[in-house]
Amino acid sequence: MTSTQGKGTFGGRPALDWVLFGLLAVIWAGAYPMTRVAVGKGLDTGLPAEWVLPGRLCIGAVFLWIVLIAARKHLPPLSDCKRWTSIVGMGLVGSVIPFFFITTAQETVNSSLAALYTAASPVFVAIGANLLFAEEKMTARTGLGVALGFVGVAVLFGPEALKGLGSASTLAQVFLLIATLAYALSTLIARGAPPMDAIAFAASYATVSALASLPLAFTVDPATVSASWVNWLAVLGLGLGSSGIAQVLYMTLIARAGATFVSLNGYAIPVISAIFGWLFFQETQSWNAVLALLLILGGVWLARSGGRGRAA
Template sequence: MKPAGRTLADWGLFWLLSVVWASAYMLTRMAVDKGHADAGLPPEWVISGRLTIGAVALCCVMVATRQHLPPLSDRRRWTAILGMAIVGSVIPFFLITIAQETVNSSLAALYTAAVPIFVAIGAHFLFSDERLSAGSVVGVMVGFGGVALLFGPEAMKGLSSASTLAQIMLVGATMAYAASSLIARGAPLMRAIPFATAFVSVAAVVSWPLALMVDRESVNAGWDNWLAVVGLGIGPTALAQALYMVLIARTSATFLSLTGYAIPVVAAVMGFLFFGEMQSWLSLVAFAMILGGVWLARQGGGGRKAV
């Protein structure tokens, strides 16, 4: 087990990662041009663009620092890399990007607060030092109650509506992010930059067929949409993945899952400042329930106290 104490550098990297990740929701909204069906970039191009740009940026960093990818014969490491590429990048990016065509960036970010709930459940079954106790189970149930509340009474009545389907996608993305944290924790030891470079590059290649399926003639995008994709590739993809792997090596999957608390707050501030987004009091109650559930789960689970 890793030590419980966290240094100032750990917390500095934590908040930098939280801000960079939170900016993804704002930039994604700009890329897809939310609310304008006949404008903006298609989700397939946004995903492929950000991953490709991120992969190129990380490859440059890896070459500049004279680091290397693991040999292809190392099946355990490449299995973890493939898992991070599909589960930690392609799936959540795809779901979130589509969802943000109809929901606000701050609401999309709010779902990340539930990541620690799913991490706690997965860790219970995968790691012997992170078993759920009775108190943890209560916390998980409260957290799930908060997620259900996010949908709101109207959404629960009409599960076929576009916004509700978008929120279901956001829950799926949240589960994928939680799974990627567990994959990263269980992966064989690798240096942060080669690991991030490998799985972002694999994710980029996997995303290319999606981009090729789009009819180019139907795309009506401006320079601001493309600039947002460049920002997504350099910031929330390349820089964030590098920071993520550095922090997972320095700390733990559970500590990293705490970004789920910070990201919604930072994204809400960005959404308000740039787009005038406001969330309902019901969303705030739901967020409080999720945080309370996570706190109960952590207090009741011995392995998760050491973050």
């Protein structure tokens, strides 16, 4: 019997893995309504995406550096090309690209719709894992799950779903799909990265993403921005929560349980975000979007349970 099958386990995993998983899901799901507040959708004031992105990333990087110093950890030496390649990849693909496209999209779409797209990320992870990792090859069941997931995305992207969600634009949904692909790719980058300390990994790629996003702040004329403390408070929450605490949880959980387990957050995030959206903004979803979510999650379940490498 392995340590993950003994006392204090659930579903074959230590209870701590599930606690970290739950905290990560809540923080990531909460990022969508906070982004809505930051950009001011439905409010009289709001911040441009070009300020929200570097703001949250810089706050997250500072937080992670504090954790790094307190834990007496060190970044990998700059001569370690393999590790820094993974770090730069995570910084750009795992933070800058998806955060920018999601933040921009949320100027016009509801937070619950933005989170719904995240559900498709494990489907793309399954495709990438099949191509990149020998122990995670597709089976017929995996292929069926991937196909079902794509049908769900098509239903979500279709004209009826657009009509039912009112404010959702085609361009915004394209942005959300790009962000979903970036999230999937970042999971694969983390999966294939050389072993390194979780805190050092998180702090280093947070620093890369913060520095890469800073030039965006100078593309906006401050005189054209009308923001209040509520918008800035949301940016602070995004920085400390999603870009700070969540990154430590994310890297720790990947080190403990693997990228496949972490990718299952795609099940929880859209549901939790929909609850937040309904509670705080009275957001509701059309039957098209609900059907799309069921198809996507069904496809994810088949894809992840059907692969040979699901236990890796």
